[in-house]
Amino acid sequence: MRTGNKLIVALDVSPDDALPLVKDLNGVVSIFKIGSQLFTLMGPKIVEEILSTGAEVFLDLKFHDIPHQVAGAAASATGLGVSMFTIHASGGREMMRRAVESVKETAARKQLKAPAVIAVSVLTSNTSMLIDRTHNTPANSSAARDDIFPVGSGRRLVRDICESMRSSST
Numbered sequence: 001m002r003t004g005n006k007l008i009v010a011l012d013v014s015p016d017d018a019l020p021l022v023k024d025l026n027g028v029v030s031i032f033k034i035g036s037q038l039f040t041l042m043g044p045k046i047v048e049e050i051l052s053t054g055a056e057v058f059l060d061l062k063f064h065d066i067p068h069q070v071a072g073a074a075a076s077a078t079g080l081g082v083s084m085f086t087i088h089a090s091g092g093r094e095m096m097r098r099a100v101e102s103v104k105e106t107a108a109r110k111q112l113k114a115p116a117v118i119a120v121s122v123l124t125s126n127t128s129m130l131i132d133r134t135h136n137t138p139a140n141s142s143a144a145r146d147d148i149f150p151v152g153s154g155r156r157l158v159r160d161i162c163e164s165m166r167s168s169s170t
Contacts, residue, residue: 006030006031007028007029007030007031008029008030008031008032008033008058009021009025009029009031009032009033010032010033010035010060011032011033011034011035011038012035012037012038013038015038015041015042015046018038018042018046018050019046019049019050022049022050022053022055023053026053026054026055029055030055030056031055031056031057031058031083031084032050032055032056032057032058033057033058033059033060034046034047034050034057034058034059034060035060035061036060036061036062039059039061044080047059047080047081047082048080051080051081056082056083057080057081057082057083058082058083058084058085059077059080059082059084059085059086060085060086061073061077061085061086062086062087062088062120063085063086063087063088063091063099064087064088064090064091064095065091065095066095067091067092067094067095067097067098067099068098070087070091070095070098070099071098071099071101071102072102073099074087074098074099074100074102074103074106074117075102075103075105075106077103077115078102078103078106078107078110078112078114078115079106079110079112081112082115083113083115083116084115084116084117084118085115085116085117085118086117086118086119086120087099087117087118087119087120088119088120089119089120089121090121096117096119099117100117103115103117
C-alpha cells in the first residue's frame with residue numbers, strides 16, 4: 001500500500017465511467033474499491049487495468065462459501081495483485097483460516113505481496129430487526145454480540161489473522 005494518502009474510492013459506477021474516474025483521481029486517491037457489480041460485468045480485466053495505472057485495488061466481493069471455494073477465491077484474488085479483499089466472517093473459522101493460508105501460500109509461490117484479508121461480520125444494510133430474526137436474539141443484547149462477534153474464538157481469530165498477515169509481510 002502506498003504510504004501517506006489512505007483514501008479509498010468506491011467504483012460504484014458504470015464500467016464506462018470506472019477507468020476515467022481512476023485516471024482522474026489517480027495520484028490523489030491511493031486505492032480503488034471494486035464491488036460485485038463492476039467485477040461481475042468486467043471480470044479480472046478491470047483489476048488489471050486499474051493496477052496498470054499504478055493505483056491499488058480493494059476487491060470487495062465478500063467471499064462466502066465452503067472453505068475450499070473461498071481458499072480458491074483468495075488465491076485468485078492474491079494472484080490478481082489486489083492490495084486487500086473481503087470475506088464474510090459468517091462463513092466460519094475454518095473458511096477464514098483457509099482463506100488466509102491460501103493467501104500466504106499463493107503470495108509466497110508467486111513472489112507477491114500478500115493482500116490484507118478483511119472479514120466482514122455484519123453488512124451495513126442489516127437492521128437490528130434483521131439481526132434479531134437471524135440470530136433469534138435482540139441485536140443490542142450481549143448474547144447477540146457474543147454470537148455475531150464471539151468473545152473467544154472469533155476475536156482470537158481476527159488477532160491470529162492480523163498476526164499471520166503481519167508476519168508474512170516481513
